[in-house]
Amino acid sequence: AQSVTQPDIHITVSEGASLELRCNYSYGATPYLFWYVQSPGQGLQLLLKYFSGDTLVQGIKGFEAEFKRSQSSFNLRKPSVHWSDAAEYFCAVQVTGNQFYFGTGTSLTVIP
Amino acid sequence: NAGVTQTPKFRVLKTGQSMTLLCAQDMNHEYMYWYRQDPGMGLRLIHYSVGEGTTAKGEVPDGYNVSRLKKQNFLLGLESAAPSQTSVYFCASKWGWDGYTFGSGTRLTVV
Numbered sequence: 001a002q003s004v005t006q007p008d009i010h011i012t013v014s015e016g017a018s019l020e021l022r023c024n025y026s027y028g029a030t031p032y033l034f035w036y037v038q039s040p041g042q043g044l045q046l047l048l049k050y051f052s053g054d055t056l057v058q059g060i061k062g063f064e065a066e067f068k069r070s071q072s073s074f075n076l077r078k079p080s081v082h083w084s085d086a087a088e089y090f091c092a093v094q095v096t097g098n099q100f101y102f103g104t105g106t107s108l109t110v111i112p
Numbered sequence: 113n114a115g116v117t118q119t120p121k122f123r124v125l126k127t128g129q130s131m132t133l134l135c136a137q138d139m140n141h142e143y144m145y146w147y148r149q150d151p152g153m154g155l156r157l158i159h160y161s162v163g164e165g166t167t168a169k170g171e172v173p174d175g176y177n178v179s180r181l182k183k184q185n186f187l188l189g190l191e192s193a194a195p196s197q198t199s200v201y202f203c204a205s206k207w208g209w210d211g212y213t214f215g216s217g218t219r220l221t222v223v
Contacts, residue, residue, distance in 0.1 A: 034211050043116075043202055043214035044155075051209070090154065094209065100145075104154040 004093050006103035013081050014111045021076040021106050023091030031093040033074040035065055038088040038105075047089075050074065061085070086110045114138050118203050118215035125193040125222045133188040133218050135203030141213070143206045144186040145170075146178060148199040149217075155202065161186055193222045 003026045013019055025031060032051050036044040048059025055067040065076045074091060091103040116137045125131055135144065142163050147155040157170030161180040175197060177189045186205075190197060200219050204212040 032209055036211075036214075041217075043216045044204075044212070045214070046211045049211050092211075094211075100157075100212070102155045104152065 004091055004101045004103040006089075006091055006106050008106045009104075010107045010109070012109040012111060015083050016080050019076075019078045019081045019085070019108070021089050021091075021108070023074045023076065023103060025072050025074065025091075025093045025101075027072075027093060027095055029095075030067075030069060031095045033065075033067060034092040034094070035059065035063070035074070035076045036090045036092060036102075037061075038090065040087070044090060047076070081108075081110055083110045083112060116203055116205055116213050116215040118201075118218050120218060121216070122219050123221070125190075125220065127193060127195060127222060129193050130189070130191050131193065131220075132190075133201055133203075133220075135186045135188070135205075135215060136184055137186075137203075137205040137213070138184060139205060139207070139213065140183070141205035141207045142183075144180065145204045145206075145212070146176070146186065146188045147202045147204065148172065149202060150199050158188065158201075193220075195222045198222045 005024045034049045035047040038044045047063050050057050050067050058064050088105045090105045094100045119134045145160040146158040149155050156172045159178040161167050164183040167178045179187045200217050202217050203215040206212045
């Protein structure tokens, strides 16, 4: 069965430090890959997506993600975290037009 | 451009009461979805629609019904609310293989 794993339930980083959020998926072929961010009390906002081509994709708010086929991973990174980045982050995969699977999320706390 | 609008934003129901959540999108998206979000469980798909007049069951459809009479609207109904349906409900829409656009959610409490 298809699945999306975000192994880190909660991460704390200092403002200005670098960030990497992990995402692994289980699927036979390369799915479409997404990262979403959810601020408290808000809906999910699309950060970036990977369909094909260059395995390093740039998103909004200074985020990037790298697709590694050999590791079935799509990790999200940011070189320097800002206090406003504190939120819940969800990785998701789309394997058909209507089969969309979300990870359980990683909660990010940013320390001043 | 409003995107996806959900109403109401908050609601408290008594066990056994019924209610309808409304989702409206103005992006002419074919696909619409209802998810529920519970702590530690991520988002779980309740029902979805691939076009006007169509609906299909998702991962957790029991206790819910939906209708898509107009392309821009997707309604989620609870006929007899139960405490287990206390959750945050999100509507989303998309076009083709593109990512979702989410509404801001409805926080429902069933007492």
